[in-house]
Amino acid sequence: HTQMTCDSAHCLIEKNLKGKDIYLPSDFVRITKEARKNPSSFEATLLNYEFFSNYKSHQVYSSIRPGKAKDDPEVKDLRAIQYNPESQRIFYKLMFDEPYTEFPIGRRCDKINPDVQYDKLYKKPIP
Known part of the structure; x- marks a missing residue:
């Protein structure tokens, strides 16, 4: 720690x-x-x-899990995550001494529109 x-x-x-x-x-x-x-x-x-926005409609990555199959790495196996704002891509490491690898799954669009107006997640207070 x-x-x-x-x-x-x-x-x-x-x-x-x-x-x-x-x-x-x-x-x-x-x-x-x-x-x-x-x-x-x-x-x-x-x-x-009113503070919370709904990002689902413009979500680029569906998950940060680096694999889909049963024996593929899971989120708990990640040792480092890196975001490149220029390429708008996310990279990860499973071992500290290895190079970064791009997330292989989940990319939904080529470019993020910075001018997107997001809907509110909630329309009224939650009871």
Whole structure:
């Protein structure tokens, strides 16, 4: 396990969460903001149904699994993933010391249109 920058933030939030009751998602936002005072409080935003977009109609890759057959590699076997924005292709490694390989399946279109307007995923709040 390696130390990541976000680990200290998660630790502070978990400590502030300890012993407190959570009744609403907004309680998590409040506790996150209160977890650190200096140099400033953490930023946290409560998301609602309007935030989420539906990307399914313009999805380029159907999966990031590098194979389809029973004995082909699975997502858990991936060691590195690389995205090339110029070619709009995704590459992967199964071993750290091997070269990147392009994902062999799932590519649905040749070029991504950056001006696409995505529909909202939800039309109303989820009950």
